[in-house]
Amino acid sequence: MRATQIEAILIRLSQERIEFVVIGGVAALAHGVARVTFDVDLCYRRTHENVERLCRVLAPLHPMLRGASPDIPFRFDVPTVLAGLNFTLNTDLGDLDLLGEVAGLGEYDAVQTASETLPLYGLPMQVVTIEGLLAAKRAAGREKDQEAIVELEALLELRKRPPEHRD
Amino acid sequence: MPSSPPAESAVARAIAFGVDITLLIENLRLTPTERLRRGEEFLKSVIAFKEEVQRARQRQDKA
Numbered sequence: 001m002r003a004t005q006i007e008a009i010l011i012r013l014s015q016e017r018i019e020f021v022v023i024g025g026v027a028a029l030a031h032g033v034a035r036v037t038f039d040v041d042l043c044y045r046r047t048h049e050n051v052e053r054l055c056r057v058l059a060p061l062h063p064m065l066r067g068a069s070p071d072i073p074f075r076f077d078v079p080t081v082l083a084g085l086n087f088t089l090n091t092d093l094g095d096l097d098l099l100g101e102v103a104g105l106g107e108y109d110a111v112q113t114a115s116e117t118l119p120l121y122g123l124p125m126q127v128v129t130i131e132g133l134l135a136a137k138r139a140a141g142r143e144k145d146q147e148a149i150v151e152l153e154a155l156l157e158l159r160k161r162p163p164e165h166r167d
Numbered sequence: 168m169p170s171s172p173p174a175e176s177a178v179a180r181a182i183a184f185g186v187d188i189t190l191l192i193e194n195l196r197l198t199p200t201e202r203l204r205r206g207e208e209f210l211k212s213v214i215a216f217k218e219e220v221q222r223a224r225q226r227q228d229k230a
Contacts, residue, residue, distance in 0.1 A: 005207075006203055006207055007203070007204075029202055029206040030202055032191055032195050032197075032202055033194070034186075034190035034191055034194060035206075036206050036209055037210075038210070119199065120200055120203065121200055121203075122200075146184075147184060147186065150177075150180055150181045151181055151186045153177035153181065154180070154186060155191050155195075156177065157176060157177040157178055158178060158188075158195060159195065163195070
């Protein structure tokens, strides 16, 4: 087990002008939840140009399908990505999930609409809002997400309070 | 911890659920990047701890 290098992945993709929105555990962490995450989840724009850039940037990181047998041939290239939608990958920088569609939100444009720009590692990045995270968690309807939903709702409420009234 | 949040509030529900609100309040004092770095550092320390426990078990099994 190893920690995914969040900073290295996000900076690399951002500097290469990949269109993506940070979602999932990293987005929740950036907003202030107190839980750790083992992978980076991103929603990516599925235009040919963006997928091409994405493949070019990720190729040196040797993306492989996570959990799949090494015997299964897999090539992370434009035809593969455009033929698929969501990919759970293992890379040299750790686990990376690329989603073309997010339950409860939709495809990239809808996820982007439900996002805000946050300064991460010195770069402006699109991060799904707490409200967006809540919509995705509620749509997933998983028992394990109940605590995360309650925590996100509390975070949303705390953020609306002036700092001096949070304690 | 927030002083007596209204019973119907999300904060009160979270406390009842067992969420440590003090951690959220602390995190809100940080920048988004600081939150991510803190999370990454914590995860690394958890992984290092798990690995140390595994090594200790292996040493114990060999003894």
